[in-house]
Amino acid sequence: MNRVVIALGGNALLRKNDRQDFITQVRRAKEALSSIADVINDHQVVITHGNGPQVGNILLQNEIAREQVVPMPLDVCGAMSQGLISQAIFQAYESIRVSTGIDKDAVSIFTRTLVSADDEAFDNPSKPIGPFYTDEKARKLKEQFGWPLVKITGKGWRRVVPSPTPIEILEAGVIKSLLADNYLPIGVGGGGVPVIKTESGYRGVEAVIDKDLASAVLATNVGADSLMILTDVDHVYKSFGTDDEEAIGKISLGEMKSILENNRFENGSILPKIRAALNFVENGGKRAYITSLEYGKRAMEEDYGTVIYSD
Amino acid sequence: MNRVVIALGGNALLRKNDRQDFITQVRRAKEALSSIADVINDHQVVITHGNGPQVGNILLQNEIAREQVVPMPLDVCGAMSQGLISQAIFQAYESIRVSTGIDKDAVSIFTRTLVSADDEAFDNPSKPIGPFYTDEKARKLKEQFGWPLVKITGKGWRRVVPSPTPIEILEAGVIKSLLADNYLPIGVGGGGVPVIKTESGYRGVEAVIDKDLASAVLATNVGADSLMILTDVDHVYKSFGTDDEEAIGKISLGEMKSILENNRFENGSILPKIRAALNFVENGGKRAYITSLEYGKRAMEEDYGTVIYSD
Numbered sequence: 001m002n003r004v005v006i007a008l009g010g011n012a013l014l015r016k017n018d019r020q021d022f023i024t025q026v027r028r029a030k031e032a033l034s035s036i037a038d039v040i041n042d043h044q045v046v047i048t049h050g051n052g053p054q055v056g057n058i059l060l061q062n063e064i065a066r067e068q069v070v071p072m073p074l075d076v077c078g079a080m081s082q083g084l085i086s087q088a089i090f091q092a093y094e095s096i097r098v099s100t101g102i103d104k105d106a107v108s109i110f111t112r113t114l115v116s117a118d119d120e121a122f123d124n125p126s127k128p129i130g131p132f133y134t135d136e137k138a139r140k141l142k143e144q145f146g147w148p149l150v151k152i153t154g155k156g157w158r159r160v161v162p163s164p165t166p167i168e169i170l171e172a173g174v175i176k177s178l179l180a181d182n183y184l185p186i187g188v189g190g191g192g193v194p195v196i197k198t199e200s201g202y203r204g205v206e207a208v209i210d211k212d213l214a215s216a217v218l219a220t221n222v223g224a225d226s227l228m229i230l231t232d233v234d235h236v237y238k239s240f241g242t243d244d245e246e247a248i249g250k251i252s253l254g255e256m257k258s259i260l261e262n263n264r265f266e267n268g269s270i271l272p273k274i275r276a277a278l279n280f281v282e283n284g285g286k287r288a289y290i291t292s293l294e295y296g297k298r299a300m301e302e303d304y305g306t307v308i309y310s311d
Numbered sequence: 312m313n314r315v316v317i318a319l320g321g322n323a324l325l326r327k328n329d330r331q332d333f334i335t336q337v338r339r340a341k342e343a344l345s346s347i348a349d350v351i352n353d354h355q356v357v358i359t360h361g362n363g364p365q366v367g368n369i370l371l372q373n374e375i376a377r378e379q380v381v382p383m384p385l386d387v388c389g390a391m392s393q394g395l396i397s398q399a400i401f402q403a404y405e406s407i408r409v410s411t412g413i414d415k416d417a418v419s420i421f422t423r424t425l426v427s428a429d430d431e432a433f434d435n436p437s438k439p440i441g442p443f444y445t446d447e448k449a450r451k452l453k454e455q456f457g458w459p460l461v462k463i464t465g466k467g468w469r470r471v472v473p474s475p476t477p478i479e480i481l482e483a484g485v486i487k488s489l490l491a492d493n494y495l496p497i498g499v500g501g502g503g504v505p506v507i508k509t510e511s512g513y514r515g516v517e518a519v520i521d522k523d524l525a526s527a528v529l530a531t532n533v534g535a536d537s538l539m540i541l542t543d544v545d546h547v548y549k550s551f552g553t554d555d556e557e558a559i560g561k562i563s564l565g566e567m568k569s570i571l572e573n574n575r576f577e578n579g580s581i582l583p584k585i586r587a588a589l590n591f592v593e594n595g596g597k598r599a600y601i602t603s604l605e606y607g608k609r610a611m612e613e614d615y616g617t618v619i620y621s622d
Contacts, residue, residue, distance in 0.1 A: 022384055057380045058391075061372040061375075061376040061380050064379060064380075065371060065375040068375060069371050070330065073333055079395055079398040080369075080394040082421075083387075083390035083393045083421060084387055084390055086390060087386065087421075087504060091513070091515060093512075098510070098511055105484070107482065107485045108420070109418065109421075110397040110398075110419035174416070174489070201402070201404075201405030201406045201408060201409045202401070202405045203405070
């Protein structure tokens with residue numbers, strides 16, 4: 001029996017062309033969990049998840065209703081998305097339990113992630129979130145709230161927020177105990193609610209934490225054997241989308257670091273996953289998998305997908 | 312050391328004339344937690360809470376943004392409110408920990424409450440929720456979603472939803488373990504997300520569970536010694552608001568049941584609290600307190616407030 005942190009990508013719960021209703025999210029969650037049902041049954045598993053589409057929708061609702069309802073800060077919207085997605089995952093998991101007979105209760109833990117108030121990301125907000133705005137609206141929002149915004153050609157302005165580096169998952173201790181007690185903990189939703197340490201205790205900050213980097217920190221904090229990042233590609237590819245495209249299979253930490261130095265990977269999508277996988281193995285983890293949703297089980301059993309192991 | 316479930320009323324986090332922003336909710340949560348800090352330190356405590364104003368705001372945002380963002384069902388909005396309120400309570404608690412030195416981690420558990428699909432409340436939706444609608448809008452909503460609505464004189468139409476009886480708190484087991492491990496669990500937010508048992512597992516239903524009744528069920532499920540319902544009155548009163556008004560102090564289960572039979576109490580506010588208190592003591596609990604927020608500590612120490620004890 002291994003201890004595994006499985007990070008579900010945003011697409012596990014909602015895809016671009018999906019209708020954004022709740023039933024669709026439950027259906028997607030069922031597809032995702034079906035493919036890892038055996039892993040959940042046979043191992044100590046924590047499920048973590050992204051929240052991109054969901055928190056985007058919540059921010060948009062907050063924005064549109066602004067005149068009538070005081071909007072919540074970004075970190076609180078993230079906390080709300082943890083509730084929403086928990087409910088989708090619970091409903092999917094309960095249905096899978098009935099069909100598979102898995103004897104393990106899921107528990108969703110509201111999760112906070114510690115970041116440093118001195119993180120340089122706070123001086124350089126880079127992560128676009130929420131709706132697109134017209135020139136006029138963008139100017140007003142900047143005036144009113146001091147938001148930094150970036151213009152995306154042909155689409156309009158978008159708010160950008162800092163994406164600081166996760167240091168510690170504050171709920172790692174309780175998640176570890178729950179694993180030992182045969183629970184299936186669900187946590188670190190959307191990378192966790194970002195908090196900084198202040199003289200009056202931990203305080204939420206308006207930022208977005210990369211959920212893969214946060215999942216790697218959790219995996220280290222709970223002493224997991226493996227980190228499994230499930231996404232929409234079956235492998236990490238060198239020279240992706242070119243004629244020289246080449247899938248990366250089982251690979252040592254050192255080799256993967258060298259590939260990372262000598263190749264370009266897309267910052268928005270695969271790069272944080274590679275970094276998360278490397279961080280985990282560098283911090284003592286045995287195996288980090290990056291593969292697509294449907295291959296979760298196969299990855300564990302046959303080392304399928306991109307598998308980074310410690311040297 | 313006693314095991315105590317403390318149920319915070321909606322007014323613990325937001326009052327009628329408060330600005331509805333997040334900082335105000337944190338400030339209110341600090342006031343509430345300050346008054347029970349010693350109880351948290353000296354006893355095994357679970358905190359439960361209402362979500363009236365918060366889920367009302369979320370529903371209103373969903374409604375206003377309906378054309379652009381697919382609204383979430385009521386149970387999912389309830390789950391979202393658990394995330395929102397957790398963040399407020401955490402921030403307040405962390406600040407109180409710094410000032411008092413309490414050595415106990417809070418953990419918030421997304422909580423589901425089992426109700427019966429056959430509960431007659433489903434045939435008789437009675438709990439008004441969300442915004443007020445005009446005649447025209449109400450007609451459309453009824454047509455489009457089949458919502459039952461009621462007209463409230465001078466204010467317009469309001470959606471009504473079933474308020475079924477809570478049977479079991481699905482997360483009671485994990486909350487009990489957390490208590491034993493010296494955590495401060497936060498749960499049963501808004502009465503818990505209502506679920507029914509179906510052939511394909513537990514499924515969320517659009518309903519609202521009374522948070523005091525649900526807290527009483529939790530208190531029974533975790534084998535609590537006491538249930539403490541903190542609200543905006545220092546005692547339950549017989550003939551409240553009349554010249555014969557009389558505070559009810561320490562009273563046996565039997566006496567309180569007899570008072571309940573022979574007096575009228577307001578259904579919307581104090582009655583469910585009395586019923587919750589009676590249920591808990593009838594099911595083996597030692598003491599149920601009903602008093603105002605600021606007297607939580609005094610209630611425990613001096614049996615202040617309305618205190619129902621087993622015969």
